Amino acid sequence: GEANVFTDEGSRVVYSTDFSEEQRPAAAVVVRPGSTDEVAEVVRLAAKERYAVVPRGGGMTYTRAYVPEREETVLVDTSRMNRVLEVNTDDLYITVEPGVTWKQIRETLRDEKYQIRFYGTLSGIRATVGGGLGNNAVGLGKGEVNDDLLGIEVVLYDGRIIQTGALATGPSPLLRHFGPDLTGIFVHDGGAMGIKTKASFRLTRKPGGVAYASFGFQDRHAMVSALCEMARLGVHTEIFGFERYHHETFANMPKPTPAEAKALLRNIVATSPGRLRGMLNVLKVARPGGLKFMSRWNQSLHVVVEAVDYGAANRATSTLKRVARRHGAGVMPPTFTVALRADPFMPVDRLILGLDGACSFPSNCLVPLSRAHELISALEKFFDENAPL
Numbered sequence: 001g002e003a004n005v006f007t008d009e010g011s012r013v014v015y016s017t018d019f020s021e022e023q024r025p026a027a028a029v030v031v032r033p034g035s036t037d038e039v040a041e042v043v044r045l046a047a048k049e050r051y052a053v054v055p056r057g058g059g060m061t062y063t064r065a066y067v068p069e070r071e072e073t074v075l076v077d078t079s080r081m082n083r084v085l086e087v088n089t090d091d092l093y094i095t096v097e098p099g100v101t102w103k104q105i106r107e108t109l110r111d112e113k114y115q116i117r118f119y120g121t122l123s124g125i126r127a128t129v130g131g132g133l134g135n136n137a138v139g140l141g142k143g144e145v146n147d148d149l150l151g152i153e154v155v156l157y158d159g160r161i162i163q164t165g166a167l168a169t170g171p172s173p174l175l176r177h178f179g180p181d182l183t184g185i186f187v188h189d190g191g192a193m194g195i196k197t198k199a200s201f202r203l204t205r206k207p208g209g210v211a212y213a214s215f216g217f218q219d220r221h222a223m224v225s226a227l228c229e230m231a232r233l234g235v236h237t238e239i240f241g242f243e244r245y246h247h248e249t250f251a252n253m254p255k256p257t258p259a260e261a262k263a264l265l266r267n268i269v270a271t272s273p274g275r276l277r278g279m280l281n282v283l284k285v286a287r288p289g290g291l292k293f294m295s296r297w298n299q300s301l302h303v304v305v306e307a308v309d310y311g312a313a314n315r316a317t318s319t320l321k322r323v324a325r326r327h328g329a330g331v332m333p334p335t336f337t338v339a340l341r342a343d344p345f346m347p348v349d350r351l352i353l354g355l356d357g358a359c360s361f362p363s364n365c366l367v368p369l370s371r372a373h374e375l376i377s378a379l380e381k382f383f384d385e386n387a388p389l
Contacts, residue, residue, distance in 0.1 A: 004032035004080065015075055019062035019352070019361065027054065027068045027075035034080045036153060036161060036197040043195065044159035046074040053157060055191040057131025058101065060123040060348070062361050065135060065190055076195060078130050084108050085198065092203040093150055093173050098130025098196045102139075103345045105129070114203035117142035124345040130196045136188035138364065140344045142237050142306075146187045150176045153198035154186050161197075173200035209310035210237075211317040212334035212341070215324040216297030223299040224376050226327035228369045230303065233323070235316040237306040245360070247294040250336065255290065291336060301329070302337040 006012065012026040028051065033039045046053045052073040056066040068075065082099035089112060096105065102120020109115055119141035121127050127137070133152070137145040150173040151165025162168070164183040166175040176183055186193050217223040223241060230239055242250075294300060303320055307313035321331060352359050367375050 004034070006030040006032075012075075015056065015059075015077060016066075016068055018059065018064060018067055020064055020067075022064060022067065024064070024067045024069065025071040025073075027073040028071050030075045030077060032077045032080045036155065039076065039078075039081075039155045039195050039197055040159045040161055042074060042076060043155055043157055047158060053195070055098075055130065055134070055195045057098065057128035057134070058123070058126040060121075060127045060131065061135070063135075065131070078128065078195070078197075081197065082128075087112065087203075088172075089114055089203065091172055091174065093200050094203055095173065095198060095200040096129055097198060098128060098133075100129050101125065102127060102129070102132070106344075109203075112203075113206055115206050116148055116201045117204055118145050118148060119344055120145075122344070122346050123348060125347060129199055133187055133196055133199060134189060134191045138366075140238060140240075140340075146184070148202040148204070149183060149187065150174075150200040150202055151183055152186055152196050152200070154194035154196055156194045162194075165200075167200065207306035207308070207313070209307050209313035210341070211305045211307075211310065211313035212337040213303045213305075213317050213321055213324075214332040214334045214337050215301045215303075215321075215329035216294075216332045217299040217301070217327075217329050218297065219328065220299055220376060220380070221373060222327045222329070223301055224372050226324050226329060227301055228372050229323050229327070230301075230320050231369055233319065235305060235319060237304045239301060239303050241299060241301045242294075244295075244298050247297060247300065250291040251293075251295040253291070293332065294336070297330070297332070300332060302334070302340070304337060304341055 006015070007029050009026070011030055012028070015030045016024065016026040031042050033042055043053055050072070052068065052070065054066050054068055054073055054075050056075055056077045058079065059066070066075065078097075079099045081097035082101070082104070083097050084094065084100060084104065085097065086093075086095045087108065088094070092114065094105070094109070094116065102124030105116060106119065106124075119139065121132065121137050121139035124139070131137070132145045133149070151163060151167045153161065153163050153167070155161055164186070165173055166178045167173045168178060186196060215226070217226070227239060227241065230236060301324065303317065305313045305316045305320070307316060324331070352361060365375070
């Protein structure tokens, strides 16, 4: 209806601008469809008028992913298509619409025994499944967004609707590789191949045991060496690191309000395998001084290990601790790691805005482990050369 079609300049500019704030032509019209059929009709009308079509998810990009190249563009905002369509714990899959956020999936599965191994990006409060698939999101949890994807429904840019995987011929997304892997064509396409309208993911059993570890480093290359050795062992669920800038930011964050603290502690208990273990994890977080200890270190690594039980998780974590110590690390309290696991999605302002008012945008790239030090050296050179700026 008219309530979901915007042609005024203010709306067109806002919807056509991402966090890069680069000035490009605003789309001629913004539409907010509520179903696959509505998406298909919009695409057919745009094709008839020879307008470009650009899909938009949660708007969390800073790489111009949905920013139009020309004014003759229809921008399709998928945020109204935000329903979890099915959670099937017998056949182990979940099917969602593209506007569903990663936080929404996590809350939907909170009381289930199953999960998607990929939790989503740090911006998962607003970042959507459709955007994550279009940009091959990497983030929290195990692997990448594509790893547990079983199949998708897509509206092609001539208005045709197709399903991939077993959904193409049957009612259940049982298999992804039903013939040639057509699903992969529509992943990391930036929306160029079509507009995703449904996605099904494989569910896996939640772990019986989860262990945490955090390590502090004074040398960046030592941290990278430790990270690479840990990655080659392959016993971790996730490894992530921070630099001094974020250490100082975390150490100087305002004390959470009583309501915020209560919500975090409740999430820690709820997301731990067992209430007793949840209470032990609460003790790891409820430290005097908060995260001020992080300011002692130039860099840090944070590790989560999932396993069938706590014995297996703790043995794997002990192995990772030995690796870290070999590279000169000190063992830090896993306060941050436990808290982030319980509440992994940060508000956008806290994610990109430091206490000094500076914006911090991640630069995402993937390199072979053998070239990790080369990447770090190149980054150090870049920042040294641009320090006067």
